[in-house]
Amino acid sequence: MYSARITRHNPTAFIFLIDRSGSMEEKIKFGSHTTTKAEAVAIVTNMLVKELINRCRREEGIVDYFDIAAIGYSSGHATMLLGGKDSFAKPSILAMQHCSQRSFSRERVLPNGHVVVTTDELKYWIEPKAEGNTPMCSAMEQALHLVRKWCKQTTNKASYPPTIFNITDGEASDGDYQTLIRIADEIKQQHTDDGHTLLFNINLSSSVEDKPVIFPGSKDDLPCCRYAEMLYEMSSQMPEEYNETIRHISNCHCEPPYRGMSFNTPIADMIAMMNIGSISINKI
Amino acid sequence: MYINLSNYMESVSNPNGRFKTLEGIYPVRDCYHEPVMTANRLTVNFEMTYKGEAYTLKCLLNDSLCIENLRNISDYTRLIDSPYLTSYTYYPQEMLVFDNFDNPLYVDVILQKEPEGRKLNDFLANCLERGDINSITEVMRKIGDLAYWFTENDFSHGRLTASNIIITSSCTPILINYEWAYTTRSFHDLISLAYMTIILYLSACESEFYKGFKRNSIPIIRELRKNLLLLARGLRETGPEPLKELVLAIQKSRFMPDKHMCDKIAAVAQCDIHKSEDFIALMQRIVGLHRFYPSETENTPEQSRYTHVGHMNDMLRRVEDGQYVKFVNAQGKTIIDGNFSDAEDFAEGRSVVKVDKYYGVIDTTGRYILSPCFEDVEWFPELNVIKALMDGHYGLYSREGEEITGQIYTKMLSPGDGLFAVRKECHFGFIRRDGSVAIDFIYDDAFSFQNGKARVTRNGSVYLIDTAGNIIEELRDSPSKTYQTHSKARTEIFTEFDRANAPATHP
Known part of the structure; x- marks a missing residue:
């Protein structure tokens, strides 16, 4: 399980569900800068998309090892940000896509103590946005439809199962907890011969005083909060293959199995979670 | 340590202060100002300039790479003076990288000098375009010399493909990319050289042979391998004797090549170009047959018309032409064309199709099992039932489209252990596939x-x-x-x- 090689004939799939509601306008620390949550999430997601594309670069050009989709949710509806109406985007298409490009600066402290600012160019396939409410249920249903269709394709039968990241900072406005858990359960039921779809739920923190919980082992690791418990139930139990890597970043000091969720997550930990969640890219 | 490709890119993009000994190295950039790079399973490779010369900087992606082996290769290429190897230097703890947690660490890199010349596939394409057969025969002769070199030296490349051979202006082949190499003598590389020699020879005899393979580059060796039996049979009737013997030698060698294969490679290289009608017809047949019977993993000749081509299921292949989906057979002939805006692959003789906004189910003749009037449909081939949604209610149908339960459930979840969780009025229960x-x-x-x-x-x-x-x-x-x-x-x-x-x- 969770061991299938990723090839051009057996790609794997990634879906990003991105909260673009009004609360994502709040400020958050990102490295040495302060920016909005929406901007930080856009940077991190675009960096992961770039990583996925670059992993596909071969001598002969870009080989489509991945199917990538992004769904933004705000203002009462869920919108496909990457890919077609109900389809995935291919890295070869994304690489050629015209979209805005921005310089992204980071401060680096070198071993000799010097501080340098490094600048990278980052394409923005996914633009930051923060307005309206949080129709998470609609987004999850759209993700369910996508992943169901993907898993049913015979070409994907033997593939590494899809990975979904749901990045949010608040509660859904279009459904209760029961509905969300049900849709999440349906998503997790979708599978290939190599395993079930992995659903990660990342709840962003609003304050540095919030205590983060990353990859909990049980509900006992959660704060006393119904919303956190809901996210726990929505999230996938992580396969054994991920345990070693999770152990390095989980702050719960617990034994596996871990849940693919984080609560009150600072951006640095969100990056770590998404890197762990995309560990399958090493199976190319 | 958790480093991904983007971390390496950041360091390469901002090289000042990032290298311990490779001071002054900088990346070649593309039109987006990004470092020019490719990746494979083991390394990410950046095109660099160092002291005015072209190099490839290789950063390790895969922990399974044997560091000790790479160091041996590095030492070997430094010590041995061979016209067929390029400089390949291992630098331990050379480049400063920040991992995903912003931790600084020094990583090992490899610096490979890029020989001047063209990759073998580009070289062949260029020669054929110019009609320069002499250069092709000169390269064949030197590949023969390379084959002898392998039998006399403790070096095995391990991944000898056309993209790992550079042909210089003097037609000398130089090997690059030694990540799979090892410093022991083995003859496996001779098989690759044998295939390359055959491709070069046949292309020199008939340029259409080269163009006839789908990819417009030197055919990947496995494509020739698939047609080797055909070639061997044809060569019984026609073609030069050395070519016949080389093909036979490949067939006999299987996974245990013989060092004497280099004699047979050299013999083909010395052979005159053969242009008899029978021989040309044989090559055209191979190319034609390759086109006519595409493998499951290769594209059909019709593929250029479609935006997506699926796999064969139930003798039918789902294809998309940008707007609609239809089904074609192995020969590319359209079998089912119902103006579907979407469709699933066939499974056990049924496919879910979408017409405008509604879903239905068809069989392999295109006949509707369920008319496209449902808001959603799922076919479960393992249970032989269809779940269909209409007016907010779910029902089950048999594979023949016969109603099993009627549209009576307000909720129906995916089946598990042969049972469907369903909601009727306000309560949930579980039903079997027979309702x-x-x-x-x-x-x-x-x-x-x-x-x-x-x-x-x-x-x-x-x-x-x-x-x-x-x-x-x-x-x-x-x-x-x-x-x-x-x-x-x-x-x-x-x-x-x-x-x-x-x-x-x-x-």
Whole structure:
């Protein structure tokens, strides 16, 4: 399980569900800068998309090892940000896509103590946005439809199962907890011969005083909060293959199995979670 | 340590102060100002300029790479003076990288000098375009010399493909990319050189042979390998003797090549170009047959017309032409064309199709099993049933489209362990694929079975039940409980009494 090689004939799939509601306008620390949550999430997601594309670069050009989709949710509806109406985007298409490009600066402290600012160019396939409410249920249903269709394709039968990241900072406005858990359960039921779809739920923190919980082992690791418990139930139990890597970043000091969720997550930990969640890219 | 490709890119893009000894190295950039790079399973490779010369900087992606072996290769290429190897230097702890947690660390890199020249596939394409057969025969002769070199030196490349050979202006082949190499003598590389020699020879005899393979580059060796038997049979009747012997030698060698293969490679290289009609016809047949019987993993000749081509299922292949989806057979002939805006691959003789906004099911002749009038349809080939949604209600249908349950359920989840969790009026229960009730409708909420267990809620309590409806365990409070639409006081307790007095399907 969770061991299938990723090839051009057996790609794997990634879906990003991105909260673009009004609360994502709040400020958050990102490295040495302060920016909005929406901007930080856009940077991190675009960096992961770039990583996925670059992993596909071969001598002969870009080989489509991945199917990538992004769904933004705000203002009462869920919108496909990457890919077609109900389809995935291919890295070869994304690489050629015209979209805005921005310089992204980071401060680096070198071993000799010097501080340098490094600048990278980052394409923005996914633009930051923060307005309206949080129709998470609609987004999850759209993700369910996508992943169901993907898993049913015979070409994907033997593939590494899809990975979904749901990045949010608040509660859904279009459904209760029961509905969300049900849709999440349906998503997790979708599978290939190599395993079930992995659903990660990342709840962003609003304050540095919030205590983060990353990859909990049980509900006992959660704060006393119904919303956190809901996210726990929505999230996938992580396969054994991920345990070693999770152990390095989980702050719960617990034994596996871990849940693919984080609560009150600072951006640095969100990056770590998404890197762990995309560990399958090493199976190319 | 958690480093990904983007971390390497950042360091290469900002090289000042990042290298311990390779001072002054900088990347070649593309039109987006990004470093020019490619990746493979083992390394990410950046085109660099160092002291005015072209190099490739290789950063390790895969922990399984044997560092010791790479160091040996590095030492070997430094010590041995060979016209066929390029400089390949291992630099331990050379480049400063920041990992995903912003931790600084020094990583090992490899610096490979890029020989001047063209890759073998580009070289061949260029020669054929110019009609320069002499250069092709000169390269063949030097590949023969390279084959002898392998038998006399402790070096095996391990991944000898056309993209790992550079041809210089003097037609000398130089090997690059030694990540799979090892410093022992083996003859496996001779097989690759043998295939390359055959391709070069046949292309020199007939340029259409080269162009006839789908990819407009030197054919990948496995494509020739698939046609080797055909070639061997044809060569019994026509073609030069050395070529016949080389093909036979490949067939006999299997995985244990003989060092004498280099004699046969050299013999083909010395051979005159053969242009008899029979021989040309043989090559055209190979190319034509390759086109006519594409493998499952290769594209059909019709592919250029379509935006997507699926795999063969039930003798039919799903293709998309940008707007509609249809089904074609192995020869590319359209079999089913119903103006579907979407369709699934066939499975057990059925496919779910979408026409405008509605879904239906067809068989392999294109006949509708279920007309496209449903809001959603799912076909479960393992259970031989179809789940269909109409006017907000779900029902089950047989593979022949016969109604099993009627559109009576307000909710129907994916099947688990052969049972469907369904909601009728306000309660959940479980039904079998024939529509019969397996577990009665007594639950306020339910989830699908998985590994013989399903989570259900009744009167505010959450339980795990088995496929017979027996309670396995009671679970801790679930957050969903607080938000149930029916707020009942927890007065009814799910007890042994209930179980004792309930019908067989009830816990």
